[in-house]
Amino acid sequence: MEIVFPKLFTTAYSKGVLRDWGLARLTNEQEIVINLSKCEFITPFGITVLAGIMNELLVRTKTVSYVPPTHRGMRKFLTRIGFVKFFQLREELTQIYDTAVQLRRLQNLDPSYIDQIIRVFETNLRLSPGVKGLLKLSINETMMNVFEFSSSQLGCYVCAQMYRNAHQIRVCITDFGIGILGSLRNNPKYAGLTESSQAIKLAVEEGVTSRPSGVGGKGLYTLQSFLKVNRGRMVVISGDAKILWDFWKGKQPSENIMDIPFEGTIVAMRIRTDREGVYVLQDGIPENVIF
Amino acid sequence: MNKTTIKIKQICKKNLVTREDGMVIHNLILDKWNKFDQIEIDFGNILIASVSFLDEALGKLASDLDVNEIRRKIHLKNIQDFDRNLVNTISISRLRQKKQVST
Numbered sequence: 163m164e165i166v167f168p169k170l171f172t173t174a175y176s177k178g179v180l181r182d183w184g185l186a187r188l189t190n191e192q193e194i195v196i197n198l199s200k201c202e203f204i205t206p207f208g209i210t211v212l213a214g215i216m217n218e219l220l221v222r223t224k225t226v227s228y229v230p231p232t233h234r235g236m237r238k239f240l241t242r243i244g245f246v247k248f249f250q251l252r253e254e255l256t257q258i259y260d261t262a263v264q265l266r267r268l269q270n271l272d273p274s275y276i277d278q279i280i281r282v283f284e285t286n287l288r289l290s291p292g293v294k295g296l297l298k299l300s301i302n303e304t305m306m307n308v309f310e311f312s313s314s315q316l317g318c319y320v321c322a323q324m325y326r327n328a329h330q331i332r333v334c335i336t337d338f339g340i341g342i343l344g345s346l347r348n349n350p351k352y353a354g355l356t357e358s359s360q361a362i363k364l365a366v367e368e369g370v371t372s373r374p375s376g377v378g379g380k381g382l383y384t385l386q387s388f389l390k391v392n393r394g395r396m397v398v399i400s401g402d403a404k405i406l407w408d409f410w411k412g413k414q415p416s417e418n419i420m421d422i423p424f425e426g427t428i429v430a431m432r433i434r435t436d437r438e439g440v441y442v443l444q445d446g447i448p449e450n451v452i453f
Numbered sequence: 454m455n456k457t458t459i460k461i462k463q464i465c466k467k468n469l470v471t472r473e474d475g476m477v478i479h480n481l482i483l484d485k486w487n488k489f490d491q492i493e494i495d496f497g498n499i500l501i502a503s504v505s506f507l508d509e510a511l512g513k514l515a516s517d518l519d520v521n522e523i524r525r526k527i528h529l530k531n532i533q534d535f536d537r538n539l540v541n542t543i544s545i546s547r548l549r550q551k552k553q554v555s556t
Contacts, residue, residue, distance in 0.1 A: 271470055271471065273467050273468075273469065273470055274467070280500075291533065291534060291535055292534075292535060294500065294535070295500060295502045295533070295535030295536070295539070296502075296535075298500060298502035298503075299502040299503070299504070299539070302470055302502055302503045302504075302505075303503075303504060303505075306470065306471065306503075306505055368546060368550075369550055377472075378472070378505070378508070380504045380505075380508055380512075380543055380546060381504045381505060383546075384504045384539070384542060384543065384546075385504075387542070451541040451544075451545070452515060452520055452523055452524060452540075452541055452544045452545070452548075453511065453523075453524075453527065453529050453537060453540050453541055453544065
């Protein structure tokens with residue numbers, strides 16, 4: 163069986179690959195070919211999904227063959243971002259590209275890795291305090307959810323990339339755990355949930371948590387509030403749902419249904435570096451803040 | 454005025470992300486609450502940017518204690534603007550939830 167990656171592997175062009183991954187999980191075929199020959203552009207989302215799929219197949223003791231990209235720029239990029247090293251593929255050695263943060267698989271929360279991500283970007287771009295804070299917040303909150311709620315056996319895959327001309331930093335965290343629906347159902351309050359899209363939309367609401375005690379539920383909600391002010395973007399894929407919040411365009415969130423459910427959760431974010439990370443407290447606040 | 458300082462860097466070291474990390478600070482504040490007129494929390498200029506940590510350490514105070522008392526007693530020092538704003542966002546959220554429960 164072959165999983166063919168498209169020319170542009172981004173959240174917008176991911177349906178086919180995620181469908182094929184769903185089929186690969188279920189197939190009796192022993193050999194799976196990961197074909198990147200057509201791929202010319204890949205984002206942190208794509209990198210984490212690609213690495214995650216390959217690793218998950220290996221864990222399932224499948225034989226995984228890899229067809230590298232023919233596009234030279236793409237080949238160099240995969241080396242620079244650490245993908246080649248991650249799987250110990252034989253490619254020419256290329257210097258590590260310092261606007262990218264190496265692909266990593268994390269099995270526990272690693273605050274020093276998060277700080278490393280900030281440092282890499284800071285050496286290349288003057289990050290305003292607000293953007294720096296938002297970047298750290300986005301990674302902290304997403305990773306916390308993986309390690310606390312996802313029940314992912316292999317942890318999560320993280321990658322981040324700066325796009326200087328587009329004034330963006332893109333970050334993606336992918337896990338192959340129980341998904342947001344499975345996680346929320348651990349809280350008896352949400353035991354009756356049946357749809358992944360319902361679960362994702364709930365998960366970003368204030369006070370919604372997987373904890374049976376009900377304590378918490380502020381992480382994703384707060385992150386979204388800050389992304390909104392930053393006019394950034396967030397895509398969440400979990401189960402059979404994909405939801406995009408594009409705060410730059412200011413439209414309602416858009417939803418798609420996946421052909422085959424994705425077992426796990428992908429959170430891909432875009433943070434604008436040309437917007438001051440100025441954040442505004444919500445309406446109805448007391449005249450004086452508390453702290 | 455009877456004042457004490459809680460130095461987050463010294464107490465938590467690199468453990469500044471989870472609720473469990475934040476609980477250490479929260480419990481210290483509660484322990485000192487009736488013993489001191491002012492409790493200074495020194496953040497040492499580090500960027501925390503963690504909702505879980507800040508909610509547990511400080512946000513929860515807004516649910517459990519009188520807001521005016523908190524304003525009077527707790528003083529945040531060497532805190533980055535982003536974190537101060539985050540703490541206030543979280544605390545106001547707590548207050549809002551508290552009001553919803555009581556109505």
